[in-house]
Structures are given as C-alpha cells and as structure tokens.
Amino acid sequence: MPDTGAPLLRAHGVTRRFGGLAAVSEVSLDLAEGAIHAVIGTNGAGKSTLINVLAGEIAITGGSVELLGIDVTHWPQPKRAQAGLGRSYQRTTIFPRFSVFENCRLAAQATHQVPWNWWTAAADCPKSTALAREALDRTGLAGLADRTAGLLSHGEKRQLEIAMCVATRPRVLLLDEPLAGMGAEEAQRMVELLNRIKPTHAILLVEHDMDAVFRVSDRITVMVNGAVIASDVPAAVRADAEVQLAYLGEVHV
Amino acid sequence: MMATIRRLFVPLTVMVLLFAFPLATTGFYLEFTSKVMILAIFALSLELLVGATGLVSLGHAAFYGIAAYATVLLSPKFGAASVFWLLPAAVTCSALYALLVGALSLRTRGVYFIMVTLAFAQMAYYVFHDTKLGGGTDGIYLNFKPEVILFGTKLLDPGKPVALYYVVLVSLVLVFLFLAVLLKSRFGRVLAGIKSNEQRMRAAGFATFPYKLAAFTLAGALAGLAGFLVAVKDGFVNPEMLSWHESGAVLLMLILGGMGRLSGAVLGAFAFALLQLFFQWEVVFGNFAKHWPLMLGGTIILCVAFMPNGLIGLPAQWRARRARKTTEEARA
Numbered sequence: 001m002p003d004t005g006a007p008l009l010r011a012h013g014v015t016r017r018f019g020g021l022a023a024v025s026e027v028s029l030d031l032a033e034g035a036i037h038a039v040i041g042t043n044g045a046g047k048s049t050l051i052n053v054l055a056g057e058i059a060i061t062g063g064s065v066e067l068l069g070i071d072v073t074h075w076p077q078p079k080r081a082q083a084g085l086g087r088s089y090q091r092t093t094i095f096p097r098f099s100v101f102e103n104c105r106l107a108a109q110a111t112h113q114v115p116w117n118w119w120t121a122a123a124d125c126p127k128s129t130a131l132a133r134e135a136l137d138r139t140g141l142a143g144l145a146d147r148t149a150g151l152l153s154h155g156e157k158r159q160l161e162i163a164m165c166v167a168t169r170p171r172v173l174l175l176d177e178p179l180a181g182m183g184a185e186e187a188q189r190m191v192e193l194l195n196r197i198k199p200t201h202a203i204l205l206v207e208h209d210m211d212a213v214f215r216v217s218d219r220i221t222v223m224v225n226g227a228v229i230a231s232d233v234p235a236a237v238r239a240d241a242e243v244q245l246a247y248l249g250e251v252h253v
Numbered sequence: 254m255m256a257t258i259r260r261l262f263v264p265l266t267v268m269v270l271l272f273a274f275p276l277a278t279t280g281f282y283l284e285f286t287s288k289v290m291i292l293a294i295f296a297l298s299l300e301l302l303v304g305a306t307g308l309v310s311l312g313h314a315a316f317y318g319i320a321a322y323a324t325v326l327l328s329p330k331f332g333a334a335s336v337f338w339l340l341p342a343a344v345t346c347s348a349l350y351a352l353l354v355g356a357l358s359l360r361t362r363g364v365y366f367i368m369v370t371l372a373f374a375q376m377a378y379y380v381f382h383d384t385k386l387g388g389g390t391d392g393i394y395l396n397f398k399p400e401v402i403l404f405g406t407k408l409l410d411p412g413k414p415v416a417l418y419y420v421v422l423v424s425l426v427l428v429f430l431f432l433a434v435l436l437k438s439r440f441g442r443v444l445a446g447i448k449s450n451e452q453r454m455r456a457a458g459f460a461t462f463p464y465k466l467a468a469f470t471l472a473g474a475l476a477g478l479a480g481f482l483v484a485v486k487d488g489f490v491n492p493e494m495l496s497w498h499e500s501g502a503v504l505l506m507l508i509l510g511g512m513g514r515l516s517g518a519v520l521g522a523f524a525f526a527l528l529q530l531f532f533q534w535e536v537v538f539g540n541f542a543k544h545w546p547l548m549l550g551g552t553i554i555l556c557v558a559f560m561p562n563g564l565i566g567l568p569a570q571w572r573a574r575r576a577r578k579t580t581e582e583a584r585a
Contacts, residue, residue, distance in 0.1 A: 077455050077456065078460040081456060089456075093450055093456070094450065095445075097449060098445075106457070109443070111458065115440045115443065117438065122438055122439045122441070123437070164453070165456075168458055
C-alpha cells in the first residue's frame, strides 16, 4: 500500500567525479511513491550521470543511496534492480528481435530466475508470463504483444521499454528522457502512460520536453554543471529567477 | 500439426539416413562420417557461445584437445579403462579449464575477449607441444580403447568402426536435443537476452556474469565430449588438436552453416568437411589439390559475401528475395 511517509529512494550528497570534473556534485533528492520527480537541466548538466549512479551502473564517488530504507550505495546494478529499482535509457534499450511479449516476459523473468531448471520451456514459466501480460495491459501494449519489437514505431519502442521496466515489478523507476524524439501525439500517449503508472511507483524523470515536465511533475529539481540550483514544486521552480536565467530563459516556456 | 511435421521433416530424415548409413557403406566413408559428426558436436558446443550467447571465442579447441589428451593420459598403460569413469573424467578436465578461462576472460568484451580466449588456448597448446607430458610434438597413442561394460556384459566395442559410428551418432543426437531444450528454457532465454542486449538484462536484474560463465563452462564440457570421442576414434592425439587453426576451423563451420541455429552448426560441420575433402581431390584438381586451404578459404569468403546467414539461412534468403521481386512487379 502507498506509504506516503518515507521516500522509496533517498539520495544523499551523491557525487561522481571523472578526474577533475564533478559530473554530479552533492545531489540530494527523495523519491516518494505516487509522485513524479523531474530533473531538468541543460545538456551536460549531469542528469544522465545521476541516473547511472543511482541505478548502480557507474560507481559513486561520494554520498549515499538508500532504496526502500536499505543502504545500496555500493550494490551492483542487478542487485539494485532485484531490490525494486527499474530504469529506462536515453537510447531505446530493448531486445529488437524478440516479440513484444517476450521482451516483457524475459525482463519479468529476472524476478524468478531458476537458471538450473534447463528442461522447462521459458514460455511455460507461469510467473514471468503473468507479469508480462499484466505489464502489457497496464501500458496499453497488449494489442502489439506478438509483433517483433524492432519493427515497432519509435514511440511504441519507448513505451515497450517502460513496459519492460514495469514487468519486473519495481517500486522506483528512473526514466531517462522517455519522450526523446517523439512527435506531439506520441508524447501525449507517453504522458498518459506515465500518469497511469505513477500511483504505484516512485518516478524520477529526466526530460527535455518542458511542456510535459511541468504537466506531469509533482516536484522539479534543476541541475546546472552537476549541482542542484533549485528543487521545488513546479510553480515555484517556474517563478525562480535563478532557474530562468540558467535554463528556462533559453528554452522559452 | 502440419507445421510441426514440416518443421521436423528435414531433421528426422537426416537422422534416419545417418542411422541407416552403415548398412550402405563401410571403411573410409563410415569413418569420415564419424569424424564429421564429432566435429558437429564440437561445432554445437561453440554455437552455445557464439550463436546463443554472442560470445565469440577463438580458443575453443583447447577444451576439445584437453579432453582428448585426458582420455589418453588417464587411461591405464596396460589395459582398458571403463567408459563410465573415463568419459566423465575427461569432460571434467575440459570443464575445469573452461571454468578457469571463462572466469578470467569473461571480464573482457569483444575483440579483447577473442584475444584472451586465444591466448589461453595457445597456452594449453604449448604445454602439450613443448613438454614431455603428452609426447611433445609427436603426440601420444591410446593403447587400449575404453570398454563399455555394464554388470559384466560388454555392451559394445568402440574399437569397431560401426559401433563407434553409432556411439558418435547417438551422442550427436543427444547433444542436439539437450541444447535445443536448454536454449528454450529460462537459462537459454537469458543467454539470448545477453546476446541481444546485455545492458537491458542487467537493468532488469540479471547478474549476467554467472550466466556467461555457466555457458562458457558448459560449452567447454561439450567440446570435451567431442575431444573424448575423437581420441577414442583415432586412438591418437597430438598438439595440433589444440591449435588456433582448429579453433578457427570450428568457427568457420558456424559461419558457413549459419549462426543462431543449432542445425546451422551441424550443417556447417558437414559442409566444411565435405568442401575440404572435395578440394583435396586430386582427380579433379590434380597437383593444385595440395593448395586446398586456398580454395577452401576462397569458397568461405564467397559464402560469407553471398549468404550472410549461412547455408541454413538460404531458404529464408530466397523467400525474402522472391517476396521482394513480387512486390516490385506489383508496383510496376
């Protein structure tokens, strides 16, 4: 049940240095269930690096990460994923030759791996097939289940990637520019999808589409040169003079 | 139902023909086919790595050769060993070396992985090549072929070519079926996922390293089975079995047959061996036959250029071309 009290993911003073460059510097943020927390900033502000550090894909230099109350700062990525952390990538990361259904089923299999059972067909695995079907229903892709993933439209592929995350039953989702390269109609469908999965997940959203960000977010954090310059509800961020100077002014909202 | 029959028609026909083959022939062709079926097992073991998991290894002959040497070196000097301990022992030697090589090489990727597997195979090659352990460059003979005795009854005599032929054929069928079932299982799907997109697999929560290591060790063990069979068949082993030529040849079998399909590996082994035999044929090529590697290499280059999916992919390639032609005609 939604526990609105404690955040599901808590980043505290997260820092990542590449040599002398601090790509992410002292970033602290909380992700709560049922809320979308957007992180915006210009290219090179460190948004993707932040996601990579939180997901455990690149090592942290300083600070700590807490997932569901457990310190996961030094856990490898698969272990964090097992503990309930899902992520999508800026470049679509799916299995292009598999069917849409198998994409979701294989992702869901991560929750119930039984690798030693070599004689039972994966297609007969009741747990992963049930999870996959549920994820496709929730994300509105059920009608495309038998299609080859690589032949989907760009927007559908992006949706599939989210469906694959949902299939692993995560509590926290880190989404790296899910609207990248989408037309207005596709973007609208994605926004609807985000709103549909929001109640049961804590979502961190990195996105360049300001229109969508201000529409779906419950909270916005603004990053410049790896550091947080503002973090507040959308209306307050929009009004912030420093943010307007550093970022929004150029984009023209 | 019809689809199942159609799908199984070719493999079943091939199997029936192979089972009936000794009724029609003896001598050279029987031994040649035994050898090719052993190579097919070897190719299938590499297919598990290259085709199924996307790990291109250029050192697979090490596992083939180590089991072959183990078969000879573990056999008693004066008398026959029992297959029931010699085979597991030989396969275990290969599996252990694969576990070691895999644990170290799987930390690298792409061309580095190719180089590290090659280096480990060459290391094993020079151990047998430069030390007295296995008779050095001359190799070593297996004095007594292992016995297949269960409860005091001799089940068959591997010294007889026909008996050995059937042992090899049954082994090939079992390895093929085992891999077919394995690749459909959850384990097999994880390997396919790793081949397709390892990043997504890790993001979903699969620790991919243990899966790759398991696949590498299993592939080494199956190559070991092929090595055991060839040692029993030939009664002789030499260091060339572990050389990079052998690793390269088995990789070429996969490329020729078509990767990503088990039947491609079997077809590739037969095609490679038959091409080799053909180009060595002095009746056709006269003196030029001694340059058979040149002709074989050229043929393989042509195959890669014109059949990107190998021999097994030809029907699909033709179908696609015909479909393209039909749409073009419809447009015109």
